[in-house]
Amino acid sequence: MKNKRISFIVILVIIVLFIGLLLRTSFNQYTEQKTLQATSLQRDANNEQIYKLDTINMGMQEAENNFRMYTSLWEKKYFIKYSQGIRHISSLLESFSKEDLNAVSSDISSDLAKRNKQILLYAKIKKMTDSLMSVNLKVDTGTTLPATISFRKPPRPVVKKIIKTEVIKPVPEAKKTKFFQRIKSAILNKDDKKDTALTSKTETVIIEANENDNIYTRKNLEDVEKFYKNLFESQRGNHKLLTENERAILKTNGQILDNIKVMFNEFRTREHQLQQARKMSLRDQTLHSLEVIGTSGKINFLINIVSMIVIISLLIILYRAYNKIVKANKLASEQVIVKSRFFTSISHEMRTPLNAILGATEQLKATPLNTEQAAMANLLETSSSMLLSAVNEILDFSRMETGKLSLSKTPFHYKTILHEIVAATAVLADQKGLKLILNQKDAPELLITGDPYRLKQILVNLIANAIKFTDQGEVRVKVNSKKTETGQVLLLIEVSDTGIGISEKELPFIFDEFSQVINNKRMDWQKGSGLGLPICKKLVDLHHGKITVNSILGKGTTFHLELPYAIAAHPQEVLTDKEALVSRVDAFKNIHLLVVDDANMNLLVIKMIFNKHKISFDTATNGEDALKAFDAQHYDMVLTDIEMPGMDGVELTKKIRAHYDIKKCRTPIIAITGQISPESHQNYISSGLNDYIVKPYKESELLEKILDYLP
Structure with a gap:
């Protein structure tokens, strides 16, 4: 038993180890598959970073073009497009990994903010000077102002004192008007062409002007001259500021583009290095994962083969053990049946003499006895009862083992x-x-x-x-x-x-x-x-x-x-046995019974009981004699033993049930047997017996059974 337990534990440990190894290799395969999946995701992430940088580069170029169109045409849609492009670029820069591009992205973001301020200032200056520049372009679009503007004094006519004398002479051809004269004409709202035409038609009379008028005119001209000089100085300053802002914007754009180039160069260099390192790492990881998966597959294959061999071996062992168990159970069942048959046979053989002993003792005690005889009769009855109890215990235990014992109700x-x-x-x-x-x-x-x-x-x-x-x-x-x-x-x-x-x-x-x-x-x-x-x-x-x-x-x-x-x-x-018998004692009158038993001792006990109650009966020691007596006479009941040489009780019953006389074939038949198994009793009933009584029996039990089947 101990060896079987150790074998079972060893087999269980082997099975657990196989299962653990399978789980381990399966876990390794799962881990390596996750690693390969993560490698693929990293590669896709790197490609996405490069795509973002390309998007930023193209976005900067598009934003620059929109800004140029805005400063040229002053249409708001170009500024909106420019602002959207700058915001999109900023968001892309912020989305980069801080660990890789933090410094470069911050520089570019600050340059973009600086450039936005400069753009607003540039637009403001541009609008303020636009009208002046348009006038300047109308006046002289082909001439560039010198670095310093020199104003010429206007020509004065030669004044002669002529008293009341008017000289009219053709006006000479008008000369090209000076720049300040044109400005003066524009201020006084005079038409130079009209004056030229008038001059060409009238004669000029030079009248000596008043000295005060000349002074006044000279002062006005000086004021105008000073105003326009200041105006042009302001224009030149604004132009210079505009130029400086344009240079700052261009410089900022240059810095942004330079930073982007630096970022591109740094990122591409770093990315190239990282990609090379990642490629090597991913290559190593992939090869390692594939190697682990391959090894795990081989191990699983070997484990499956070994498991199949072990399982087949275990099945063979279990099959053999099962066959042994089946054979052992069959042998045990056969032994139980043999033991039960043995006990039944012993019981039958022991019950026959016990029936005679107990029956004779019971009849002896019913006779007049002295004290010593009564004590011996009691001792005989007690000893027989103890022996019967031991026999019953053995038989009951045998029936319990086979599950054939049931309780009556x-x-x-x-x-x-x-x-x-x-x-x-x-x-x-x-x-x-x-x-x-x-x-x-x-x-x-x-x-x-x-x-x-x-x-x-x-x-x-x-x-x-x-x-x-x-x-x-x-x-x-x-x-x-x-x-x-x-x-x-x-x-x-x-x-x-x-x-x-x-x-x-x-x-x-x-x-x-x-x-x-x-x-x-x-x-x-x-x-x-x-x-x-x-x-x-x-x-x-x-x-x-x-x-x-x-x-x-x-x-x-x-x-x-x-x-x-x-x-x-x-x-x-x-009612008690005696009370029941007393109430039905008259039923024994005028009946005639046939008793069949091969044991004379049993016949002797029955004779004593029947003679005591004056019951008429005949006896036979075998089935053949009993059948002859049954054919020859009429009997109210047949009491027969089962196990007899020649024709036994069951065969005798079948012969009686097959009798040609309908009344005789219905005669009650009661078996007196030493068999106590329910199967035997069921066979008795199925063969035609009306009932049975088990040896040893009491007088009251026998008489009650007879009374139950009397008409």
């Missing part, structure tokens, strides 16, 4: 059964000088349904054991009952003694088969069969009850019984 008064048990075992207690006390004052009178014989068997075993192991003191039987939730009644029985007790070491094995409590100090100790308590336990289990034991070595033992029974639905009066 008969209404009975449990208090009456208890009184009978105590009365039967009181003889054993008196022989040892013990008190046998029955305490059932708290138990109500109830008619219950169950198997009274098995209840007797349980209690007789327990009380007999208690008397056997008690030398002085008392044996007490306490009975009570209570109703259960299912409507049943639960008998609570305690059997206690003041005997030798049971040690704690032996107590767990008290219900084992062939287990005995041995007292080596007693020379007159009588060993039992070792089946009494095991049979009690099996019978209690068959009742779906419970039995427990408490014991103190040297002080005594107490058995606790709980047996459930159904309450009889219709309580009725249960």
